[in-house]
Amino acid sequence: xxxxxxxxxxxxxxxxxxxxxxxxxxxxxxxxxxxxxxxxxxxxxxxxxxxxxxxxxxxxxxxxxxxxxxxxxxxxxxxxxxxxxxxxxxxxxxxxxxxxxxxxxxxxxxxxxxxxxxxxxxxxxxxxxxxxxxxxxxxxxxxxxxxxxxxxxxxxxxxxxx
Amino acid sequence: xxxxxxxxxxxxxxxxxxxxxxxxxxxxxxxxxxxxxxxxxxxxxxxxxxxxxxxxxxxxxxxxxxxxxxxxxxxxxxxxxxxxxxxxxxxxxxxxxxxxxxxxxxxxxxxxxxxxxxxxxxxxxxxxxxxxxxxxxxxxxxxxxxxxxxxxxxxxxxxxxxxxxxxxxxxxxxxxxxxxxxxxxxxxxxxxxxxxxxxxxxxxxxxxxxxxxxxxxxxxxxxxxxxxxxxxxxxxxxxxxxxxxxxxxxx
Numbered sequence: 001x002x003x004x005x006x007x008x009x010x011x012x013x014x015x016x017x018x019x020x021x022x023x024x025x026x027x028x029x030x031x032x033x034x035x036x037x038x039x040x041x042x043x044x045x046x047x048x049x050x051x052x053x054x055x056x057x058x059x060x061x062x063x064x065x066x067x068x069x070x071x072x073x074x075x076x077x078x079x080x081x082x083x084x085x086x087x088x089x090x091x092x093x094x095x096x097x098x099x100x101x102x103x104x105x106x107x108x109x110x111x112x113x114x115x116x117x118x119x120x121x122x123x124x125x126x127x128x129x130x131x132x133x134x135x136x137x138x139x140x141x142x143x144x145x146x147x148x149x150x151x152x153x154x155x156x157x158x159x160x161x162x
Numbered sequence: 163x164x165x166x167x168x169x170x171x172x173x174x175x176x177x178x179x180x181x182x183x184x185x186x187x188x189x190x191x192x193x194x195x196x197x198x199x200x201x202x203x204x205x206x207x208x209x210x211x212x213x214x215x216x217x218x219x220x221x222x223x224x225x226x227x228x229x230x231x232x233x234x235x236x237x238x239x240x241x242x243x244x245x246x247x248x249x250x251x252x253x254x255x256x257x258x259x260x261x262x263x264x265x266x267x268x269x270x271x272x273x274x275x276x277x278x279x280x281x282x283x284x285x286x287x288x289x290x291x292x293x294x295x296x297x298x299x300x301x302x303x304x305x306x307x308x309x310x311x312x313x314x315x316x317x318x319x320x321x322x323x324x325x326x327x328x329x330x331x332x333x334x335x336x337x338x339x340x341x342x343x344x345x346x347x348x349x350x351x352x353x354x355x356x357x358x359x360x361x362x363x364x365x366x367x368x369x370x371x372x373x374x375x376x377x378x379x380x381x382x383x384x385x386x387x388x389x390x391x392x393x394x395x396x397x398x399x400x401x402x403x404x405x406x407x408x409x410x411x412x413x
Binding site: 005008009012015016019020023027031034035036037038039057094095096104119120121122123124125126127128129130131132133134 | 208209210211212213217220242245246247280281282283284287288289290324327328330331335343344345346348349350351359360361363364
């Protein structure tokens with residue numbers, strides 16, 4: 001390669017490196033603002049601001065969903081494996097909402113540490129499966145194992161995302 | 163390593179000749195792959211146990227998102243070649259690929275929104291993946307606008323090349339956004355290096371669609387570049403001869 005081209009290539013690489021470093025520094029400074037939601041552990045540690053609308057995300061705990069008999073109000077507990085937070089929501093939940101599902105709820109924490117949500121979004125994972133395979137898993141009793149493995153994986157992802 | 167093919171790309175005439183031979187193969191491959199992938203993915207692949215049939219949008223969404231990012235990397239590579247080796251063809255490739263990339267980004271964003279409503283419960287959320295993808299769309303708009311705003315071809319080429327190179331920093335951010343931050347968007351289902359998180363009969367049509375999209379992009383890009391080369395070389399004798407031959411054939 002002739003010296004002029006080498007010099008120009010070096011300049012181009014230097015531009016990429018410089019911009020890359022600048023963006024990396026800016027993003028790491030903004031880390032907290034880029035995260036879409038707070039995990040229950042962050043809320044328990046007091047990292048989440050009080051008196052303002054925040055998003056909380058995690059897995060809906062098995063057996064924690066309590067529906068009111070005369071209104072749309074639903075109470076459930078969201079966990080990341082270590083800590084959990086109770087969420088109260090009045091409205092129509094997304095189709096994918098179920099126990100063990102990842103969700104993101106937006107709302108304010110009240111004095112009792114309960115998140116009064118006005119929006120609940122379901123978080124889908126990267127796994128896709130035909131219904132027959134799911135049925136086969138349920139029949140062979142493998143589903144519990146599968147769910148436990150999935151939950152462990154999700155919890156791990158939540159933890160490593162912090 | 164033999165670099166003669168690379169240096170030959172400096173000649174627009176050589177590119178025009180060689181692309182004539184590549185084009186039919188790419189076009190046929192794209193048509194076949196897209197047809198097989200669409201029919202298999204939309205009609206025969208099994209539905210998902212949670213989302214039912216709405217998951218099928220993955221067969222459009224994922225290939226479009228793959229291409230949107232790959233095309234931007236290609237813009238940056240073309241920009242580097244244009245700046246370092248002063249190759250005229252690099253600017254042709256950059257200018258002609260940018261609108262295709264912008265369209266792919268639009269397709270990925272729209273299909274994602276359509277899928278998001280029934281699955282997540284919202285069309286749009288400002289999480290890191292969705293926002294960085296929107297920034298990619300604006301980067302494409304910037305490259306296209308800059309290329310059209312400057313009349314002098316050499317200055318426009320330089321400006322676009324620099325913008326494409328600077329913007330490429332966004333690509334790793336898009337890719338790793340789902341791992342670095344908490345997002346609503348799920349991590350990658352489909353990866354070239356690891357075992358996919360779906361069974362074969364769902365995954366194979368997706369692979370076919372991805373390959374089909376790449377062939378489609380290759381064919382469309384070559385067609386656009388050939389036309390642009392003819393326009394830019396309009397004063398050279400070979401281009402004049404080619405145009406008059408085409409006109410003769412059209413009669």
